Amino acid sequence: MSSSAKSKKMLTLIPLVLMVFTSVYGFNNIPRSFYKMGYAAIPWFMLSGITFFVPxxxxxxxxxxxxxxxxxxIYSWMEKSVGPRFAFMGTFMWYASYVIWMVNVASGLWVPVSNAIFGKDTTQSWSMLGLxxxxxLGILGIAWILLVTFTSTKGLDKIKKVTSIGGTAVILINIFLWLGAIAVFIGNHGQLAQPITGLSSFTQTPNPNYIGDIVAALAFVVYAIFAYGGIEAVGGLVDETANPEKxxxxxxxxxxxxxxVGYSIGILFVGVFTNWSSVMSVENVNLGNASYIVMSNLGYSLGSAFGASEAASMAMAHGVARYVGLSMFLALSGAFFTLMYSPLKQLIEGTPAELWPGKMGQIKNGMPVNAMWIQAGIVCVMIFLVAFGGNSMASFFNILVSMTNVAMTLPYMFIAAAFPYFKKKAEIEKPFVVFKTQGAVKIWTAIVLLTVGLANVFCIIQPALEGDMLTTMWSVAGPIIFGAAAWVMYSRYENNMKSESSKESTEKTA
Known part of the structure; x- marks a missing residue:
C-alpha cells in the first residue's frame, strides 16, 4: 500500500453516521407527514426504517x-448482475424519477417564493392572462424549466453556490424547529397544542381522509420510504471507511x-405548537404549503407563549415564513441547476452510446445539451397537462407529490431485485459482505420488495377508492410512459446491434 493511501483519513463510526444522516434527513418530510397523519405517522417511519432503510x-x-x-x-450494478435490458429499464426509471421531481418542484417552487415575499402562501389567488x-403555477413552472435549461446548457457552474447557501439555511430551519418547539413547550407550561390521549394518538390520525382507512394508512408508507431517499449515495462510502466490515x-x-427517531421527534415537536384541527384542516392548506404554514405557526406560537401581542405574534409568523420561503427557494434552485443535467449525464455516459439516437447523446461544454432540451420539452408538456387537468390547488399538489413519491421509490425495486443475482455470481469480487447466506439474501430482498411494492400499490389505488381517479392516473402514467420509452429504446438498440452483426458476418463470408 502506498504512503498516500495509508495517510488518507478514513471515516470512523460517528463521521459516517453524520454523512448518512445529512444525505437522507429532509425537513419537508416532517410537516408534510404531520399534515397527512398527525402523530400516527411515527410508527410508519419506524416500520419503514426496519423493513426498508437498513436492509x-x-x-x-x-x-x-x-x-x-x-x-x-447503478447501470453497471444491474447490468453485471442481471443483464443489460433489465439494467437499462431500472436506470431509465431512476432517471425518470428526477424528471417527475422536476415537474413537481417547478410548479411548487412558487409557494416558497410567495412566502419569501408576502410572509404567507398567496399562490391560490395569483392570476395571469385570465388564468x-x-x-x-404551471405556466411559471414551464418558464422556470426553460430558464434553467438555457442557463445549464451554457456550462455555467457559478449557480451551484446557491446550493451550499440554501443547504445551510435549511439546516438552520431544522434547528429552529427543535429549539422553537422546546421554547413553546416551556412557555405553555408543558401543554401540547395537539394533545396526546394515550396510545390511540399514535395509531389513529386526526385527518378525516385517513380515519378507519387501512389502505390510506398503508399508502403513507410510500411517504416514509421517500423520506429515506438519498441512501444511494452511501454505496461509495465503504471504501472510505475504517474497518468497514464492522x-x-x-x-x-x-x-x-x-x-x-429524528423524524418521530420532529413530528412530536410539530404537535407541541400545532393543533391539527385548527391549523392543518383549514381549506387552503395543502401538501405544497404545509411546511410553511407549520413554521409560520411556530413563529406565531412563540410570540403567544411568551405574552407578545397579537400584532407582534403575527409579525413573527410572517418573519419565520419569509425566512423559510427564502431558504427553501435557494435550496430548491441549487438542486434544480444540478439535477437538470447530472442524472441525464450519468444515464447517457453510463449506458452504451448506441442507445441514444442521432445527436441525443452528444456532450457539449460538459453537458448533454441536445438531451437536456428534449428533457425540458417532456417536463414542460407534463407540467402543462397536470396543471390544466386538475380542479383545485389541493388536488394539484396531491397529484404532483404522489407522482414524485411513486416514481422515486420504484427504482429501489429494480436495485433490490438485482441483489440476489449479484450474490449468486461467484465471479464478482465482493470485498464487503453483510448478507452471508442465500437464505438471508432472499428474506431481506423479499422484505424490501414487499415494503416498496405494496406501499406503491396502496399509494396508487387509495385516491381512486376515494373517487380521485386523476391522482391515480397520473401516479401510474409517469412510470408507464417512461417504462415504455425505455423498452422501445432498448429494443431499437438491440435490433440495430443484430442487424450490424448480421451485416458484418455477411461481409466476411462474401
Whole structure:
C-alpha cells in the first residue's frame, strides 16, 4: 500500500453516521407527514426504517464496494448482475424519477417564493392572462424549466453556490424547529397544542381522509420510504471507511435509528405548537404549503407563549415564513441547476452510446445539451397537462407529490431485485459482505420488495377508492410512459446491434 493511501483519513463510526444522516434527513418530510397523519405517522417511519432503510442501505453498500471501479453507477450494478435490458429499464426509471421531481418542484417552487415575499402562501389567488391557481403555477413552472435549461446548457457552474447557501439555511430551519418547539413547550407550561390521549394518538390520525382507512394508512408508507431517499449515495462510502466490515453495518443501523427517531421527534415537536384541527384542516392548506404554514405557526406560537401581542405574534409568523420561503427557494434552485443535467449525464455516459439516437447523446461544454432540451420539452408538456387537468390547488399538489413519491421509490425495486443475482455470481469480487447466506439474501430482498411494492400499490389505488381517479392516473402514467420509452429504446438498440452483426458476418463470408 502506498504512503498516500495509508495517510488518507478514513471515516470512523460517528463521521459516517453524520454523512448518512445529512444525505437522507429532509425537513419537508416532517410537516408534510404531520399534515397527512398527525402523530400516527411515527410508527410508519419506524416500520419503514426496519423493513426498508437498513436492509436496502446495506445492499447498496455491497453493490457499491463490488463495483467501486465501474463508472456506470447503478447501470453497471444491474447490468453485471442481471443483464443489460433489465439494467437499462431500472436506470431509465431512476432517471425518470428526477424528471417527475422536476415537474413537481417547478410548479411548487412558487409557494416558497410567495412566502419569501408576502410572509404567507398567496399562490391560490395569483392570476395571469385570465388564468388562476394551478394554471398560473404551471405556466411559471414551464418558464422556470426553460430558464434553467438555457442557463445549464451554457456550462455555467457559478449557480451551484446557491446550493451550499440554501443547504445551510435549511439546516438552520431544522434547528429552529427543535429549539422553537422546546421554547413553546416551556412557555405553555408543558401543554401540547395537539394533545396526546394515550396510545390511540399514535395509531389513529386526526385527518378525516385517513380515519378507519387501512389502505390510506398503508399508502403513507410510500411517504416514509421517500423520506429515506438519498441512501444511494452511501454505496461509495465503504471504501472510505475504517474497518468497514464492522463499522459500516453499525453506522447504517445507528443512522437508521437516529433518522427514524429524528423524524418521530420532529413530528412530536410539530404537535407541541400545532393543533391539527385548527391549523392543518383549514381549506387552503395543502401538501405544497404545509411546511410553511407549520413554521409560520411556530413563529406565531412563540410570540403567544411568551405574552407578545397579537400584532407582534403575527409579525413573527410572517418573519419565520419569509425566512423559510427564502431558504427553501435557494435550496430548491441549487438542486434544480444540478439535477437538470447530472442524472441525464450519468444515464447517457453510463449506458452504451448506441442507445441514444442521432445527436441525443452528444456532450457539449460538459453537458448533454441536445438531451437536456428534449428533457425540458417532456417536463414542460407534463407540467402543462397536470396543471390544466386538475380542479383545485389541493388536488394539484396531491397529484404532483404522489407522482414524485411513486416514481422515486420504484427504482429501489429494480436495485433490490438485482441483489440476489449479484450474490449468486461467484465471479464478482465482493470485498464487503453483510448478507452471508442465500437464505438471508432472499428474506431481506423479499422484505424490501414487499415494503416498496405494496406501499406503491396502496399509494396508487387509495385516491381512486376515494373517487380521485386523476391522482391515480397520473401516479401510474409517469412510470408507464417512461417504462415504455425505455423498452422501445432498448429494443431499437438491440435490433440495430443484430442487424450490424448480421451485416458484418455477411461481409466476411462474401
Amino acid at each position: 436496502f442501505a446495506l445492499m447498496i453498500a455491497e453493490f457499491g464496494t463490488a463495483f467501486r471501479k465501474e463508472k456506470g453507477g 388562476e391557481g394551478p394554471k398560473v 463499522t459500516f453495518p453499525k453506522a447504517i443501523l445507528l443512522s437508521g435509528a437516529i433518522i427514524s
